[in-house]
Amino acid sequence: MKKDKTLISVNDLSRFYGQKCAIENVSFDAHRGEILGLLGPNGAGKSTTMQIICGVIAASNGSVNIVGHDIQDSPKYAKQNIGFLPEQLPLYNDLNVDEYLYYSAKLRGIEKANLKDAVTATKKRCGLENTGSRLIQNLSKGYKQRVGIAQAIIHAPSIIILDEPTSGLDPKQILEIRKLMRELSKDHSIILSTHILSEVEAVCDRVLIINEGNIVLDRYLKELLTDKNSLESIFMQLTSENNK
Amino acid sequence: MLNNIICIANNELRRFFKSSLAWIILAITQFFVAIFFYVPLVIYLQPASVASGLTDAVVATMYGFSAYIILVISPLLTMRLIAEERQLGTLRLLFSSPLSITEIVLGKFFGILALYLIILLMITLMPLSLLFGTQLDLGQISSILVGLSLLVASIASIGLFLSSLTNSPTVAAISTYGVLLFLMLIKIGGTNSSSEIAMEFSYLAIDKHYNNFLAGLFNSADIFYYVILTIFFLILCIWRLDAERTYG
Numbered sequence: 001m002k003k004d005k006t007l008i009s010v011n012d013l014s015r016f017y018g019q020k021c022a023i024e025n026v027s028f029d030a031h032r033g034e035i036l037g038l039l040g041p042n043g044a045g046k047s048t049t050m051q052i053i054c055g056v057i058a059a060s061n062g063s064v065n066i067v068g069h070d071i072q073d074s075p076k077y078a079k080q081n082i083g084f085l086p087e088q089l090p091l092y093n094d095l096n097v098d099e100y101l102y103y104s105a106k107l108r109g110i111e112k113a114n115l116k117d118a119v120t121a122t123k124k125r126c127g128l129e130n131t132g133s134r135l136i137q138n139l140s141k142g143y144k145q146r147v148g149i150a151q152a153i154i155h156a157p158s159i160i161i162l163d164e165p166t167s168g169l170d171p172k173q174i175l176e177i178r179k180l181m182r183e184l185s186k187d188h189s190i191i192l193s194t195h196i197l198s199e200v201e202a203v204c205d206r207v208l209i210i211n212e213g214n215i216v217l218d219r220y221l222k223e224l225l226t227d228k229n230s231l232e233s234i235f236m237q238l239t240s241e242n243n244k
Numbered sequence: 245m246l247n248n249i250i251c252i253a254n255n256e257l258r259r260f261f262k263s264s265l266a267w268i269i270l271a272i273t274q275f276f277v278a279i280f281f282y283v284p285l286v287i288y289l290q291p292a293s294v295a296s297g298l299t300d301a302v303v304a305t306m307y308g309f310s311a312y313i314i315l316v317i318s319p320l321l322t323m324r325l326i327a328e329e330r331q332l333g334t335l336r337l338l339f340s341s342p343l344s345i346t347e348i349v350l351g352k353f354f355g356i357l358a359l360y361l362i363i364l365l366m367i368t369l370m371p372l373s374l375l376f377g378t379q380l381d382l383g384q385i386s387s388i389l390v391g392l393s394l395l396v397a398s399i400a401s402i403g404l405f406l407s408s409l410t411n412s413p414t415v416a417a418i419s420t421y422g423v424l425l426f427l428m429l430i431k432i433g434g435t436n437s438s439s440e441i442a443m444e445f446s447y448l449a450i451d452k453h454y455n456n457f458l459a460g461l462f463n464s465a466d467i468f469y470y471v472i473l474t475i476f477f478l479i480l481c482i483w484r485l486d487a488e489r490t491y492g
Contacts, residue, residue, distance in 0.1 A: 088333035
C-alpha cells in the first residue's frame, strides 16, 4: 500500500562542484499528501538537492524517480509532474502577471484550450485575482512570492518543491503563505526547504535534516516531538556534531 | 517540440518590445540606414552622375552599409538572450519545465531572428518606395535579402552563444563585439598577399560572402558558409547549457 503513495524516490544522490562535494549519498522518499521539510544550515546542500530533483542540474551519481519517471532518462514526463519555486524568484519583471502566468503555463505543456481556466484558477488560489494587469516589477515582495508559487502550481503537478518560500516576507505574509501551503498539501505533495525551525513545526508532517551534504535525520514530526526534545535542540545537536 | 520553440520565441519577441532599449536601437538603425539611402540617391539624381543602374548604385549601396550598421547594433540585441535569464534566475524556470535544451536554444534563436527580420523589413520599405517612380532589379534585391538574412542569422547565433557563457549582458555584448570584429578583420590577413594560406583567411571573413549577394551573385558556397557558421554556434550553445546542467 505504502509503495503506491510514493511520489518521489531519491536514491544515493551525490553532486560535486568541481572538487567540492555538495551532497553525498542522499536518499529519501516523499509520499502523497505530506509536507516534507528540508532543514539545514546555510550551504548544507538543500538547494542543490532540490535543483537535482527538478532537473535544473544533473546529479553526479544516483537517481531521482518522479511518479515512475527517471529525471535523467525521461525528463519531459518527470518534469510535467513537478512545480519548482527556486530561492531566487524566476520572474520576468517586464511582464505583467497574466502574461507571465500564460507563458509559464504554456512552458509546462498545458493545452491551449485549458490555458485560460488554469490561469484563472491559479490566480484565485494564490489571491492574485486583482493583479492580472500589473507589472511584476511593481508588485510587493509578498505578491511576487505569490506569483512565484502560482507558476509552480499552475499545471497541477503532483509534487511542489519550494525553496525558502517565506524568506524576506513580513509576519502577516508568512502566515498567508503557510495557509496556502497547507491548502495545497491536500492534493499535492510538498517539499519545502527552510532554515526557520518554527516554520517546520508549523506546517510540516515530516522533517529531514541535512548537514554538510548528508542526511542526518529523517523522522515524522509527531514522533520526533514526543521525545521531549525541541526541534531546536535536535537541530543544534545534529548540525554541530558533524562540524567537529 | 515546435510549439515549445514558438512559445519561447514569442515570449522573447514580446519582452524585447517592452524594453526602451529595443525601440531606441530600432530607431537608430532606421535613421542611419535612411542616410545611406538618401545620399546615394541624391548623387545618382545629379545630371553628371555616371552610375550604371539605380539598383546597383543606390539599393546595393544602402544594403552594403546596413550590414555594417546591423553588425554594430547586433551585440546589444543578443547580449541579454541567456545572460539576463541567468541573472534573473528565470533560466531555472526554463530548466525545470518539460523542455529540452535544444528547444530552449532554438526558441531563443528564432525569437531574435524574427526581430532581425522585422528590421530587414523596415529597411526594405525604403528601396521599395522607389517602385512608385521607376523600375528596380527585384532579382538582385531578393538575392541581397537572402544574403542579409543569412548574415544576421550567423551573427545572432554567435551572440546567442556568447550570451550563454556569462551572467552579465555587458560582458556578453563586449565579447560579441570582439568576435564579430575579429571575423571582419580576419580578411586583412589576405590582402596584398600571394600566399594561399592568407587567401584562406580572407575567405573566412564574415562580410566577404555578403558582397557576392550584394552584386546579385547567388553562390551556394556563400550560403553554406553562413549556414555552417550558424549551426556551429547553435550547437556550441546547446553544449554549453548542457554542460552547465551537468557540471556547473
